Amino acid sequence: MAASGAVEPGAAAATAAPSPAPAQAPAPEHLFRPISAEDEEQQPTEIESLCMNCYRNGTTRLLLTKVPFFREIIVSSFSCEHCGWNNTEIHSAGRIQDQGVRYALTVRTQEDMNREVVKTDSATTSIPELDFEIPAFTQKGALTTVEGLISRAISGLEQDQPTRRANEEAVAERIDEFIVRLKELKRVASPFTLIIDDPSGNSFVENPHAPQKDHALVITHYNRTVQQEEMLGLQAEAPEEKPEEEDLRNEVLQFNTNCPECNAPAQTNMKLVQIPHFKEVIIMATNCDSCGHRTNEVKSGGAVEPLGTRITFHITHPSDLTRDVLKVTKNPFTLGDSSNPGQMEKLWEFSQKLDQILEGNVKAHFIMNDPAGNSYLQNVYAPEDDPEMKVEHYKRTFDQNEELGLNDMKTEGYETGLVPQR
Template identity: 60%
Template sequence: MSAISQKHVRGESVFKELSADDEGWLPTEIESLCMNCYQNGVTRLLLTKIPFFKEVIVSSFSCDNCSWSNTEIQSAGRIQEQGVCYTLQVRSQADLDREVVKMDSATTRIPQLDFEIPPFTQKGCLSTIEGLLDRAVAGLEQDQAARQAADPEVAGKIDAFIQKLKKLKDVQEEFTLVIEDPSGNSFVENPKAPRKDEALTVSRFRRSIQQEKQLGLRADDDPEDEDEDEEPRGNDLDTMRSEVLVFNTNCPECNAPASTNMKLVQIPHFKEAVIMATNCDSCGHRTNEVKSGGATEEKGTRISLRISSASDMTRDLLKSETCNVLIPELELELGMGAVCGKFTTLEGLLTDIRDLIVSKNPFVCGDSGESDRTQKLKEFGEKIDKIIAGEMKVHIILDDPTGNSYLENVYAPEADPEMTTEKYTRSFEQNEELGLNDMKTEGYQEVN
């Protein structure tokens, strides 16, 4: 561990120097206090982007006096709106090489061993599955000598458990690794991206009041049973429909004060949607997002369109934050969290997909890019370009379990010969992921 000396550098000035365009360690070395020998050492900072994830800050400390060194990772963005839970079935040695971002707020579990690492007991790290196991073993072995002298029986039980953890690295039997992070900033690599990984399940959840207190989002003395604010109704809804509402927020890139515009609009032949746009005057970052203005439908919706010409690219499209996007011909499946909710055109959605997977992926170019992976991703980008140009005929599927996504029917009110819309009953797993299984909207004040 290290403590940065305030007489050498202030935190604010350091992070102003960080940007997504920086490559390698920052040229400025920060003199820091070593917590091992209490002499001055050096801390280096690096802002990097995890492919198919987000930006993180990696810090590395080294002390020339005692040779102490350590690394730490922190999210470069804000706490997400929902928590995230990654469940990985480790079946082979290759799974041990998956990259992992584990924030300090994350809980790590291995159900087969009844093993759990509670939140805020370890610093955040950028590692692999094997690295997490090694870190857990090292933590248990740290005080074994003292335990052996004080209580040999307990030390013996811990030794036996350490051997079980070490055996997991042989992957003689399949085991499950669960990383649950209420901040939503942890990550487990999908080596098959952009295709679906059958061994990895990603779900999002609403934080509990206790988790919000741990993350500092709620005061410790806030009541546990605080009622949520009532939804606007009557004249308030009329105001939202007729005016553009503005509220203060922070830029997701530089965290500077910014403003978000919000407007409630009616989509023809569909329903109301809330469009939000943020523009940062400090760094120029612009973003927009769409959320459904109505309730979750009783059934999910699966919309399938056969793209036959470039004219299809102009179709209006509403993708909610819960919608999955599939292109079977490209073996592409993007989960609900990959691309945020937005109101755009079909061309806009395909462009966002291409940018997410190819253009904004730092592993496509430079020394860090593997030649085989780089070539595959470039070929994927070329196929997307062909679809946009109308040179490649494919099917695009919008699968939304909440029924709040929409694709324009250019033949309306007649049926569209190239498009099919199917209503289906959600599975238990889908209701669980959406938080509907435990939701009680009637008689919730009754005492059981």
């Protein structure tokens, strides 16, 4: 996808005419295909639709695709051959996430301007250096780039300038000055910060260095406020009466949920398990009968520990590799127009190093750092110490407490009704 491919704003949304349902729906894995300029089979679906500008029939094109290291989205594009009106937008193909997300990107180079961006309707976009903000639900969702977001903002401001110059000349002049400042950002004359805050959790900013850490991008997940829940149309649940405590160690609980892969109704099993020489954990497993997707997750059954934990394990034999390993060998952003020189080589070198460790040809250190202190690595010598494993407990930093939400917690004075004030 070209770096300058900004999504053009539209004046209204296109309403698709109903189309007959297919006799048999295709398998979910064939519905959403990764973005790739070389995938000839990835063609959009065309639907005859009503143009909301001239009220004649136009064409809507739908493309179901996957954004690498993110999730599935639906790209919708409408065009009318009669009046020339067109509109493009994106929608998340999944549910609203459990937490909101905030991306803070420091743009320093032209390569940062080429980063892929998914911005949903509910996201707020801001540039603190210009005191500039695009509120939520004032623009349609977009699959674009950082440069495309700025170009879209410029187009939106320029759209009504002729009317302003005729009626409010002073306001039009101030907006002209602001447009000049936005255009200067596209040249990256000096670093600036782009913030995308989405309470739905469905927006995304590309990390071109994946699977390595991106030092220019800070991602923060947060719990939504009551106002944000209402804005997204989520009904707040009434507080439930506290049930009587019961022993759940020997019982498997089941509850209905949605498949994280195809969003079809599924069932999740949950059980409380005691890990020897550690603590109680909650094991959750979800199986989807629609697409066959299986997932399992382990959550801590206790509170955040007073100290963080850092576990260093020295891998000396292939038998030590009895844990899951994530191996990245193909990234669609390294193909076609979106590829950057050297990015494919970095991923290939990373994959080769993993292969050497898996084959036992290279010794390595496995480090697991958990500020919450709730992670665990099996000690086969328990209760004796493992000679190849080192467990360290440390005091968390202010930033680590901030990520865990501990800095704002007030735990003093509740018995007397006197809560300390900050």
